[in-house]
Each structure stands twice: as structure tokens, then as C-alpha cells.
Amino acid sequence: MPQKIKGFRDINPEINRLRWHIIEKASRVYRNYGFEHWDTPIVEYADSLGKYLPDADSVAEGVYSFRNPEKEPIFNASGNRMTDGAGNFLMENHFLTMRYDLTAPLSRVYAEKIWSPSLINQKDNFKAPLFRRFQYGPVFRFEAKLDPGRFREFWQLDFDTVGSADAASDAEVCMVLSDALEAIGIQRATYRVKVNNRKVLKGVLIGCGIADEKLEQDVLRIIDKADKIGQEGVMLELGKGRKDASGAIIEGLNLNSSTIDAIARFLEGFSETPSRSQLLAHLSNTYTANAIFDEGLKELAEIDAMLNKLGYAENRVIFDPALVRGMAYYTGPVFEVESLSTFIDEKGRERRVGAICGGGRYDGLVERLIGVRVPATGASIGVDRLGELLTLTNALKLQYTGPVLVVVFDPTLMTEYQMIAAELRAHDIPTEIYYGMQKGLKKQLSYADESKSPVAILLGGDELEKGVVTVRNLRLGAQMSGNIVDKNEWKQMAQKEVARGQLVTHVKEILTQKD
RNA sequence: GCUACUGUAGCUCAGUUGGUUAGAGCGCUUGACUGUGGAUCAAGAGGUCAGUGGUUCGAGUCCACUCAGUAGUACCA
Incomplete structure (x- = not known):
């Protein structure tokens, strides 16, 4: 029998109706805020998509890649064609990669289309142009193990503001997310937009003596799991490691105990979910260690002030000091939307779907492509994840009439x-x-x-x-x-x-x- | 990737301490019904018992390996 590839799905009319309901309702909100609709190709040069580059003619770690059948010239870093000793152009079958998100293609579009090539040599005296776009479509990741609700092809629905460093544009991300979800039909009581600032975390970790970037990433990854493994689990993983319930051994970072205590104290400060203002007060009273921390705190305060004035209260947007987001490229505020809805699985257990949106500020992404720092912020709705949630929790009944x-x-x-x-x-x-x-x-x-x-x-x-x-x-x-x-x-x-x-x-x- | 569990018809499952030709319900097909479904009745199709190898007179059942799925865990742009 013919078979589809695992991790890829056939989308039946019912799923399609739900998917397009989400896209149409959210897009309308995005447009209301001034974002314009762009599409980009599904395949890009591997080099454009970032650090996940293939190292052989096969599926590399995490992405689908292959060689372009067409031979094309190779360019050097300054954009000139490379030649051999005899002056012939060097040609190659370039590596192509199927996009794994919509943000990396965005930075390519920005670098190629918005950033006019004529300005490339004026980067010292240059204010980055503003670019606001939304985009939806499939993205592809090679996952070895497929959890339920996780696929190799799935849809994202992104909106991003490139060219603004203003915390107001971060506050706006929260508002857009909140508006979009409610337009889709998600009840206000069943979701929370969670906000944190990587700068605050970075500041705290520097205060604890963690300055090495690799180590910082490792520590953040463990903090990110706090809601899953608990305070105790975090401390063990920062220290000598632990054994989980199934008996698998998880290596620890082997930090010294004073560092672990310092991190634990930071996290303990928020064991009870504080209000935004409580959290800001707590942070400013307790940690005034360094410049980056202060900057992060100031940004959060600005976001809070704007949200308050505009009616985005604690029942919609909260601050979560342990929120990290996996991606290394976030440089400032990070966002995640958690669904509070539960459903009963076939074994009668109460379960949650978890994060349905994610995003953050990534000031370094465009820089990677053209060497110019361009601030950017945005977020993405996981369309299929959200669709799954709505189906499982029976939260949304779409009226549909056939012919x-x-x-x-x-x-x-x-x-x-x-x-x-x-x-x-x-x-x-x-x-x-x-x-x-x-x-x-x-x-x-x-x-x-x-x-x-x-x-x-x-x-x-x-x-x-x-x-x-x-x-x-x-x-x-x-x-x-x-x-x-x-x-x-x-x-x-x-x-x-x-x-x-x-x-x-x-x-x-x-x-x-x-x- | 690691640990545990599971794998019998399209779906949900039964199948005795290893014993003849592997069953049920639902669904599906055809007909009763040459013009009125959401009813009934009848007949029928559908299985390499996940795969391979082994133990045995004999394997759906026991053993080993492989594959797939589920749960937890790790990774996750």
C-alpha cells in the first residue's frame, strides 16, 4: 500500500476549516495593527537559514536539506563571485534547506529586499528601515521522535516588527497575541500571555558568576524546565544531576553550591505567581547587580505601564521570571502563551496542551546575514497546536453547512x-x-x-x-x-x-x- | 537517544495451563426496497495474529532480535 511519510499529515476538511478559521481571524487582527501579508519560498539556501547547516548530502540534524540540482556560482563574504587560480568562476550545487520557521526567512527578506544593497556600505550612519509583516504557512523540521501533536510539517502564523528597538513594540506583541486569540474565539480565562526578559535572566546569572555563554544557555535551559521538574529538579540538574522517574540518568552541570543557591534564591522569590507590579518591585529591590539587568527591568516596567493603560490586565498578560524559551537567539523580552484549558485523554487523565504561541525580541538575527544590527521583535501562533487544543478541549464549535x-x-x-x-x-x-x-x-x-x-x-x-x-x-x-x-x-x-x-x-x- | 509497556479484521476488543478450520460488536458491500435513509432482516467481503528467526509433534499464545505505536525522559531553530 502507498503510505505517507510519518510526521506529515493529510489535512481533512474538518481540520482545514479549523486551520483557516484560526488564520483568518488572527490575520484580521494583524492587519488591524498594520502588519502586511508576505509569503516566502519553502526552500532557502541553507546559509540563509542560520546555524542549522547540513554537513553532508543528507538530512542534517533537525532540518530537511538537499543539494540544488542546478550549479550556481559561489560567493565570498563580501558578495563577490569566487574564482579559481585560472580566473574561472567556482560553481557548486548549493545546499538548500526547507524552512524550519518563518523568522529566518524574514531576516533574509529583510536583508535582501528591505535593506537596499546601496546602503550596505553606509552601515555606520544608518537607521534601519521599519518593516512589519505577517506570514503563515508550513514549516518543516526533522524530528526523530514524534510526540503526539508534534509533526514534521506544521503551520505557523507569524507577525514581526523589524527595525524598532522600542519596548512599545514588545508591549504591542502582547496586545496582538491577546487580541488574536480572542478573535479566534479563545476565552479570556483560558489563556495567559507570559512575558519575561532575557536581559533580566542574563543579569541575574552574571550576578551569580555565570558569564560564559555556553554555560548561560545550559542554565537557562534548566530554568526553563522549572514548571515541569520543580524547584528540586532544577537544583539537582544544576548540581550533580538526577535520575528521573523512569530511571533515566540526567547529567547535571556540576555548578558549585553557592551558585546554585543564588539561582535557587532568585527562583524562590517567585514561587507564588506575583502580579506584574509585585514582580517589578521585587526585582528592583533585590537585584540591582548590573547594567544589563537594569536595562531588562526598565523594559519590563515600560511594557507593564503600557499594558495597564491599554487595559491588558493580569487576566491577559503576566510576567513569568522563569520563562526562557528554547531559542538562543532571543536577546530581550520573550513571550509565550500558555493555554489553561484541560482535556481528558482516553485514559481518563486530565491533560494540558501547553504553549500555543511563542516569540521574543531577536536583535541579532539580521546581523548574522548582513553584519548590521537590526532590532526586531515578534511572535508566532502555532496553528496546528492551537487547532489541536480547540479540538481536544471542545472549546470552539465552528458552524459549518455543506452544500x-x-x-x-x-x-x-x-x-x-x-x-x-x-x-x-x-x-x-x-x-x-x-x-x-x-x-x-x-x-x-x-x-x-x-x-x-x-x-x-x-x-x-x-x-x-x-x-x-x-x-x-x-x-x-x-x-x-x-x-x-x-x-x-x-x-x-x-x-x-x-x-x-x-x-x-x-x-x-x-x-x-x-x- | 534512554526506560517501561503494547502490537489479533477499517475501528474497539475477546481468544483458557501451547491443541483441529482465529471470533464478537460497530463499520463496510449487496439484497429484501422497480420513488423516500437516519429502521429491521438476510447474505457477503475483509486476517501473512506487526516482521524475522528459534523452542516444540504442534505457536496468536513461550524465547530472541527487528520494526511500529503509547507513556515518561532527554534534545528542540
Whole structure:
């Protein structure tokens, strides 16, 4: 049997409806804030996408890569074609990579399209142009192990502001996320936008004597897991390591105990979720160690002030001092949206979906491509993750009505059926004619049910002669089918013979009925 | 990647201490029903018991390995 690749999905109409609902509602909010819609290719030169470069002609760690079949010239760092000793251009089959997020392509677009090449030599006296875009589409990651709800192809829905260092643009990210989720139909009580600042964490760690970047990343990674492994687990992993419940051994960082204590004290300060203002007060009273910390704190205070004025209170946006986000490239504020909704899995356990959005400030991303520091901030909705959440928690019921179905009683009347369908379509009523080979009436009406048709049109020789059609209200019929005994009575209610000229009016009437 | 568990029809599962031709419900197909489903009845299709090797007179059942799935854990742009 043919098979699809694991980690890739077939998207059925139901998932598609949900997916596009999310995209349409969120995009409208993004547009409202002035973001414009861009798309970029699914494949990019590997070099454009950052540090996850392939090292062989195979799938490299985490990404899908392959050689471009076309031979193209190689460029050096200053953008000139490289030549061999005899002056011939060096050509190569470049490495191409399928995008693993939408942010790396964004920085490529910015560098290539927005940053005019004529300005590349003026970088010392140059103010980066402003660029605000939203984008959605599939991204690809090679995952060796696939957790439920994690795929190799999945959709993201990003919005980013490139060219602003203002904390106001960070505050705006929180507002956009909050607005977008509510536009999608997520109840305010069921999500929280969480905000932290990498600069604060960095400052604290420097205060603890951790300045080495690699070590900093390791410590942050462990802090990030605090809500999962608890305070105790964090301390063990910072120290000598631990054994988890399944018996797997997790290596520790072997920090000395005074460092661990200092980090623990920092985290303990927030064991009870404090309000934004409490947190700011606590931070400023306790840690005034260094410049980067102060800068981070000041940014958080600005974000807080703006959110307060604009009505984004603690029930929408909170500060979480242990929030890290995995990505190394974040340089300032980081964002994550946590869903508070729970669902019961098939084994009866209560579970959560977790993070449904993520983002942050990444002032160094464009710099990696063109050597110029361009501040940028933004976030992304995990479309499929969110869709999964809405399905599992049954939080959103999308109203969907399928097409009217014209039942084919008598194949010789096909032209008549086509005319009926055309008439309904001309009035913007989606209409389908049954073309299946299983002609039984039962089959045709089951088909109508499956495609969620509201109405079936029945017409045979008798009706044709009388100049009428029979219109059956399938939604009403379904409602009544449970408790009706007398079939004729039921038929009378759910089904009506109307004059051919009244068809459109009658169908419209049924369609506008609310259940 | 590591640890544990699971793998029988499209789905959910039963299958005795190893014993003849592997079952049920739901779903599916056809018909009763040459013009009215969400009912009934009847018939039917559908299985390399995840795969390979082994133990045995005999394996769905026991053993080993492989693969896949689930849960936890690690990594995660």
C-alpha cells in the first residue's frame, strides 16, 4: 500500500476549516495593527537559514536539506563571485534547506529586499528601515521522535516588527497575541500571555558568576524546565544531576553550591505567581547587580505601564521570571502563551496542551546575514497546536453547512438536476449533484449527511410532471429522527413539495433557520 | 537517544495451563426496497495474529532480535 511519510499529515476538511478559521481571524487582527501579508519560498539556501547547516548530502540534524540540482556560482563574504587560480568562476550545487520557521526567512527578506544593497556600505550612519509583516504557512523540521501533536510539517502564523528597538513594540506583541486569540474565539480565562526578559535572566546569572555563554544557555535551559521538574529538579540538574522517574540518568552541570543557591534564591522569590507590579518591585529591590539587568527591568516596567493603560490586565498578560524559551537567539523580552484549558485523554487523565504561541525580541538575527544590527521583535501562533487544543478541549464549535444535495432519482433527468443546481448556485447557495455509482436513495442521503448538507432536493418523473420539487430539511429531519414514531408525520414535517418557481425561496428559508 | 509497556479484521476488543478450520460488536458491500435513509432482516467481503528467526509433534499464545505505536525522559531553530 502507498503510505505517507510519518510526521506529515493529510489535512481533512474538518481540520482545514479549523486551520483557516484560526488564520483568518488572527490575520484580521494583524492587519488591524498594520502588519502586511508576505509569503516566502519553502526552500532557502541553507546559509540563509542560520546555524542549522547540513554537513553532508543528507538530512542534517533537525532540518530537511538537499543539494540544488542546478550549479550556481559561489560567493565570498563580501558578495563577490569566487574564482579559481585560472580566473574561472567556482560553481557548486548549493545546499538548500526547507524552512524550519518563518523568522529566518524574514531576516533574509529583510536583508535582501528591505535593506537596499546601496546602503550596505553606509552601515555606520544608518537607521534601519521599519518593516512589519505577517506570514503563515508550513514549516518543516526533522524530528526523530514524534510526540503526539508534534509533526514534521506544521503551520505557523507569524507577525514581526523589524527595525524598532522600542519596548512599545514588545508591549504591542502582547496586545496582538491577546487580541488574536480572542478573535479566534479563545476565552479570556483560558489563556495567559507570559512575558519575561532575557536581559533580566542574563543579569541575574552574571550576578551569580555565570558569564560564559555556553554555560548561560545550559542554565537557562534548566530554568526553563522549572514548571515541569520543580524547584528540586532544577537544583539537582544544576548540581550533580538526577535520575528521573523512569530511571533515566540526567547529567547535571556540576555548578558549585553557592551558585546554585543564588539561582535557587532568585527562583524562590517567585514561587507564588506575583502580579506584574509585585514582580517589578521585587526585582528592583533585590537585584540591582548590573547594567544589563537594569536595562531588562526598565523594559519590563515600560511594557507593564503600557499594558495597564491599554487595559491588558493580569487576566491577559503576566510576567513569568522563569520563562526562557528554547531559542538562543532571543536577546530581550520573550513571550509565550500558555493555554489553561484541560482535556481528558482516553485514559481518563486530565491533560494540558501547553504553549500555543511563542516569540521574543531577536536583535541579532539580521546581523548574522548582513553584519548590521537590526532590532526586531515578534511572535508566532502555532496553528496546528492551537487547532489541536480547540479540538481536544471542545472549546470552539465552528458552524459549518455543506452544500445542498440534488438527489439523482432518475439518470434521464440529469439535465433537470443540473438546471436546479445552477439556479441555486446563481443565488449563492452551494449546491452539489450526486454523481456516485451507488445509486440507492439511502446511499445518497447518507452522503448528504456526511457532507453536512442542510437540504436534499428530490425530483422524479411525478414531480416533473406536476411542476414541483420535493425539498427535504435534513437538519430538522435529523433532530426529529430520535423521537418520532409515525413515519408519515415525520415525513410531512421534514419534507415539503413546493412549486418549482418557489424552490429558491423555500431553500433560503430553511438555510436561514437557526437550530 | 534512554526506560517501561503494547502490537489479533477499517475501528474497539475477546481468544483458557501451547491443541483441529482465529471470533464478537460497530463499520463496510449487496439484497429484501422497480420513488423516500437516519429502521429491521438476510447474505457477503475483509486476517501473512506487526516482521524475522528459534523452542516444540504442534505457536496468536513461550524465547530472541527487528520494526511500529503509547507513556515518561532527554534534545528542540
